[in-house]
Amino acid sequence: MIIDTHLHVIDQTVLDYPRLAGVPALNQPWSYESYALEARRAGISRTLHMEVDVAPDRIEDEISNVAALAVQPDSLIVGAIAACRPENKDFAAFLERQSGNPLVKGLRRVLHVMPDGLSEQPLFRENIARVAGSGLTFDLCVLPRQLPKAMALADLAPDVHFILDHCGVPDIRGDAWQPWHDNMTDLARRPNVTAKISGIVAYADPESWIAETLRPWVEHTISCFGWDRVVWGSDWPVCTLGGGLLAWISATHALLEGVSLDEKRKLLSANAERIWSL
Template identity: 65%
Template sequence: MIIDTHLHLIDLSALHYPWLGGAPALNRDFSHTEYATQARRAGIEAALHMEVDVDQADIQAETSHVKAQSLEQGSLLRGAIASCRPEEAGFAAYLERQQADPFVKGFRRVLHVMPDELSESALFRENIKRLAGTGLTFDLVVLPHQIPRAIALVDLAPDVQFVLDHCGVPDIKGNAEHPWREHMAEIARRPNVIGKISGVVAYADSGSWTVESLRPYVEHTIGFFGWDRVVWGSDWPVCTLGGGLATWVAATHALIGGASADERTKLLSGNAKRMWKL
């Protein structure tokens, strides 16, 4: 069984996505129906929706839209990692509303395309601390040079469960392992951070990557976080930029082929079940 902890759905008729204007390959509808057909063929039995950086006015609408789809017969959706704005004063009230909805499993604020100092404001940090004791996670999507800033945030909120997306977004295409490698080892020392094995095919050379070109990055992440602190995600449809869902699932199986059955289960479903109570 595979639980996909990083699925994006795009519905241009229902929501607004300002960033898609600069991403023509992704600037179309990517529906649950399209995803589910591919996912079931690949052995994926459940998924968490990851926010897609919609227009701020559509944040609540995105969660509601995805939740409605989760209620349809045969849906793979089991919860949502919702968008949020911790840098704003209204976060506390927003958090209280989301806590009332068991479909919401956590939050993410896109940081890798934002100014580095966004996560350093006092209000941002105080609001992240509010997640302590809620059971809600916070996904970190940061570039390698931003990982020290993520570490600072993690250290200020030791009772919050963080998830580091996409193996820390390494530049695989550029074969750049430093300082990514050192920063990953350091953030993995924090017990309140989970590593997500996701997205890496989008950072590799789309025409020439192989399992072996991905291996140093995936194995380094798992090696430092350990099998009890890693989860798997497709990053669909972004993974279509690097070969597609079935290709990434096949590469994952090849990458962890030497692991024990128990270790593979932890990565592919067990840790996600435990952390998000799926």
């Protein structure tokens, strides 16, 4: 069975999603119920909800909304990665509240759509270092050219467990092997970083990609980080931009053909169980 470490639920009736205004294909309802039906058919047994970059004043409302979904009978949701704003002075108080919330397993501040200098601000870096000892992970969502920024954060806070989203967001459609390839190799040298093999179908040509299209990107990520430092995620509904959940899971199984059962288990469930104590 699969643990999906990257589900987004989008519900405009209860939350505001400013960033989705520029992405019409995603700026619509994407309910937990519609995800769960597909997920169960594909063998997903548990999932972590990933924040959807809601309006800053609604971050804790999103956490509460996910909590309501998690307590539904037979819910797949076993935890949440919450949005945060390390650049703000109130981060320390927010961190204290969330580290005491059993639903919250980690934090994320989306960086790939923000100015490069955000993660270099002194307060941002000071607050990232605060995450150490909280029991929470910190997801990094950066572009290939921003991977050195991720390296700097990993070096700054060696006791924080960072999770790199989406294989470092490679431009698969454009076949942009560099600087992604070398930057991933360098980032993987940081033992406090785990890579998430998640939703990369969204970065391939939606009309022509096949499993073999994705293979070099997935295999390089796994070869850099090793089987003990990779987890799997759907990135639903973003993965629908490249064929959808079932297509991504089918491709994943094709890419794992020939690996050992232990290696497959680590990627699809065991590493996530260990990292987030699921």
